[in-house]
Structures are given as structure tokens and as C-alpha cells.
Amino acid sequence: MLSRFVTSALFAGAATGLIAGLLQFVFVQPVLLHAELYESGELLHFGAEAVSAHPALPGFDAVRDGLSLIFTMLTYTGYALIGVAAMSLAEERGALINARSGLIWGVAGFVVFHLAPAFTLAPEVPGVAAADVGARQIWWFATVGAAAVALWLLAFGISWIGWGVAVVLLLAPHLAGAPEPDRFIGTVPPEIAALFAARALGVGFAAWVILGSFAGYFWQREAAHE
Amino acid sequence: MTTLTQSLSTTRTRLVPTVFAMMLGVALIALTGHVQAAALHDAAHDVRHATGFPCH
Structure with a gap:
């Protein structure tokens, strides 16, 4: 029985983490790297000179981005374990669990783990006061x-x-x-911080819907092996 | 009666792995998203920001 939980969560979490990691690399990481130029002081918002909104950003970093991918896969595997546990409880109460109903589970997971905390504690770009x-x-x-x-x-x-x-x-x-925070000391332009929060939530939403569907699919598929 | 006993025993055999999976999941998220040990924080830094975890 336990293997059904672990196997379906591992498959769903690893596959979703891979997709989420790639989405983050394309859509979130450039915004984060841009913010870090202000965090480090390399760029100065409202300094003496106007700063271009399109600076050269560091490119692909095998160690840094590789670690991010691994940690994203681990994070989504953690979410998947919680997800299949909740799905199992619901199934015992008569709920139908499969890839299609998993989509709704994914939306719910996004609300629980991303939207609810972000409503007051918005995803923070590096270099903001907190x-x-x-x-x-x-x-x-x-x-x-x-x-x-x-x-x-x-x-x-x-x-x-x-x-x-x-x-x-x-x-x-x-x-x-x-x-x-007691006072605001953020050095990053609000345009970047707002884009970062929106991108973090958008990628989170996509990843969660995928995770819910995968978890439902693998949960159902593993039932056949019992 | 047989049906009732069966469903009760199914519930029991499922309860332990359900609780275990949930605890393992929470532990994994705490590890990747929340533990502040320096090495772990640095390695997971970008993910923590991108996932909306409180980072530093």
C-alpha cells in the first residue's frame, strides 16, 4: 500500500518538477537575475544616471540552475506526497480520482500552497525588505x-x-x-518585483495543475498493480 | 457485516501509509523550502524565491 503512495508521488512529482523547473528557468530566473543586479548594487534605481531596463544578464549556470532543477523536483515530490495522501482519503469517501479530476486537485493545491500565502506574503524578489x-x-x-x-x-x-x-x-x-518589515529598504524597481510575483504565481499555477493531473493518473495506474 | 469489516480493515491499512506520506511530504517541503542551514539555503535559493517560500 505504501509503495502505491510513494511510487505515484515520485513519478508525478519528478515529472512535474522537471516541467516546473524549465518554466521557472525561462520565465522566472531572468527576472530574478535582473533583480540581483540591483540587490548587489551593480545597478542603482534612481541613481545619478538612468538605467536601461534591458541589461545583459548572466546566462546559464550549470551548477546553480542544475541545483534549482533538483530542488524543484524535490519540492514538487513533497507536494505530490501530500496530494496523493489527500486523494487517498477522499477516495475512501467515494471521490473519483483520475487524471481528469486531478486537474481540480491541482487548482486546489495551488490555492493552498501558493495563492493563500501569497495573498498577504507576496513572492519576494531578492533584495526586498522583509x-x-x-x-x-x-x-x-x-x-x-x-x-x-x-x-x-x-x-x-x-x-x-x-x-x-x-x-x-x-x-x-x-x-x-x-x-x-519595520521599514522599506528595497533596492529593486517595483516593475521587476511585480513581474516576479506574477511570474512565480503563474508558473506555480501551471505546475500545480499538471501535478494534480499526473498524481491522479499515477494514483489510478498504480492501483492496477495492487 | 463482511462488507463492513472489509471496509473497516481497508481504512486501517490505508491510514498508516496516508499519514506517513503526508508527513514525508511536509518534511520534504520543509527541507527544500524552509530549513535555513547555509548550504541548503544557497543551493535552494532560486527555487525558494520562485516558489514563493519566505527565503531570507
Whole structure:
């Protein structure tokens, strides 16, 4: 039984991580490298001279980008393990799990792990001001956990009480607020920071929909081997 | 009765791997996205930013 979880999560996570890593390399990494030119002080926003919006960026770095690809695959394998565990629980309650229904699981996963925390703690480009990382991580885990329970209640709840609790869980972290920096010291132009946040969420959405579908597919496929 | 017993035992055999898979998944995400050890942070730096994890 355990092998069904691990095998389907490994296949789905590794394949998705590969796709997500390539999407990040094409769409997110150039924005990140651009921001780092400001973070390092090589470019200066509102300095004495106007700065070109299209500087030369460092190219492909085998070690750096290779590590990013490996860590993206590991991250999405972690998501996939959580995903198939949740799918298994839902299947026991009569839900149909396959590649098609997996698409909706993917959208839900994106909301839980990316959109919910990003609503108040937007994806940060390097070089922006932020509060203590430990405090932000606690808030991140609490928000993701609350969103996960909330979406489960929305999908599988059968009473208004459950749906009401879901709404409260979705709103509470944002009404309470995330840890914020005392002052803004960001050196990166807002145009770059905004593009970075949008790209991070866009790639996250695509990757999650793919992950959900793959997880549903492999979960169903591995059932045949039992 | 047989059906009930079967479904109960299915639930039990599934519960342990479900919990294990979930914990393993959370541990993996904590490792790639959150542990602040310098080597791990540097290696995962770009991914942490691109995935929207709090990085540093």
C-alpha cells in the first residue's frame, strides 16, 4: 500500500518538477537575475544616471540552475506526497480520482500552497525588505495549513457549519496579517518585483495543475498493480 | 457485516501509509523550502524565491 503512495508521488512529482523547473528557468530566473543586479548594487534605481531596463544578464549556470532543477523536483515530490495522501482519503469517501479530476486537485493545491500565502506574503524578489524569516515561515505554515483544512471542508463538508469554518480559516491569516518589515529598504524597481510575483504565481499555477493531473493518473495506474 | 469489516480493515491499512506520506511530504517541503542551514539555503535559493517560500 505504501509503495502505491510513494511510487505515484515520485513519478508525478519528478515529472512535474522537471516541467516546473524549465518554466521557472525561462520565465522566472531572468527576472530574478535582473533583480540581483540591483540587490548587489551593480545597478542603482534612481541613481545619478538612468538605467536601461534591458541589461545583459548572466546566462546559464550549470551548477546553480542544475541545483534549482533538483530542488524543484524535490519540492514538487513533497507536494505530490501530500496530494496523493489527500486523494487517498477522499477516495475512501467515494471521490473519483483520475487524471481528469486531478486537474481540480491541482487548482486546489495551488490555492493552498501558493495563492493563500501569497495573498498577504507576496513572492519576494531578492533584495526586498522583509520581516524575520522565522516569523514569516511560521505564518506561511499556519496559512497553508488553514487553507488546506478550509478547502477540504469546502469540497467534502456537508453542513453550513463546516463551510462557515472554511471561510473563517481562509480569511483569518490575512485579517491577522503576516509579519511585516519595520521599514522599506528595497533596492529593486517595483516593475521587476511585480513581474516576479506574477511570474512565480503563474508558473506555480501551471505546475500545480499538471501535478494534480499526473498524481491522479499515477494514483489510478498504480492501483492496477495492487 | 463482511462488507463492513472489509471496509473497516481497508481504512486501517490505508491510514498508516496516508499519514506517513503526508508527513514525508511536509518534511520534504520543509527541507527544500524552509530549513535555513547555509548550504541548503544557497543551493535552494532560486527555487525558494520562485516558489514563493519566505527565503531570507
